[in-house]
Amino acid sequence: MKKRLIAAGLTALALAAGSPAQAAAGIHWGPVNSTNGRAQADVRITPFTAQTFVVYGKLRDRSPSHCAYIRARFHYTGGGTGWSRARTTCSATSFRLGSDGQVKRVDVKVCLYAARKTSRCYVEKITPEIIANWPQ
Template identity: 60%
Template sequence: MRTNLVLGATVALLLGAALPAPASAAAGVHWGPVQSAGGHGGYAKADVWISDFSAETFQVYGKLYDRDPHRDHCATVRARFHYAGGGTGWSRAKSTCSPSGSFRLSSDGEIKRVDVRVCVYDTARRTTLKCHHDAITPEIIAGWPQ
């Protein structure tokens, strides 16, 4: 596999063609960390990337970190999509009880805003704790340096 990649890169350079960027680097904007409230020894944290707001299906993805030492506490992330045509909808929650895990949340159509919510999940009581959410809009992203 590595030999094919090296040969492909060499041929592309010889022909003057540009190599394509990895899909994750080309398609997303790094929003940054979203962290639940702390206390009682731990918290949940997500390193969040988002797709382009003009995409037909919007995606929120990244790494989720469980930073709570309690055995029954896990990290969970969820997104609330505000659709361009009106209405809202929640994604399914993605959770990890490991130190870290990947997540990908998708909308059902074009959106105008997304709220990313990160919480500690208490598995014994089946409830979320210490939640924090960030509201992300195209206007906020447009003001960022490229």
């Protein structure tokens, strides 16, 4: 059953990416915003079958009084979780958040950041099953 879900997810990934080369490079997940929309990450991900899973893209801050913050929590196939290093920007910057092994789920957290504190956080959960259920 699990192999079928992963295979379905990979098929959906290839279809959503448009070509085998784009599927190997990853998939465009889309925007992930803080709860008020002032911090935004345009997120891309590598396939879940990759030995090192990567969340990457562009982080933007759209607030004059705060900065933007992003961090990923990886749920490993062998069990356990781990956090990436946080990235912040007060304008716009590229980011790359990598795992320490193969994952079955990733939670992408985008927040406002000011005075060494986060606020208005939103967490997007991404799994192979969600990708498999995307419209074809």
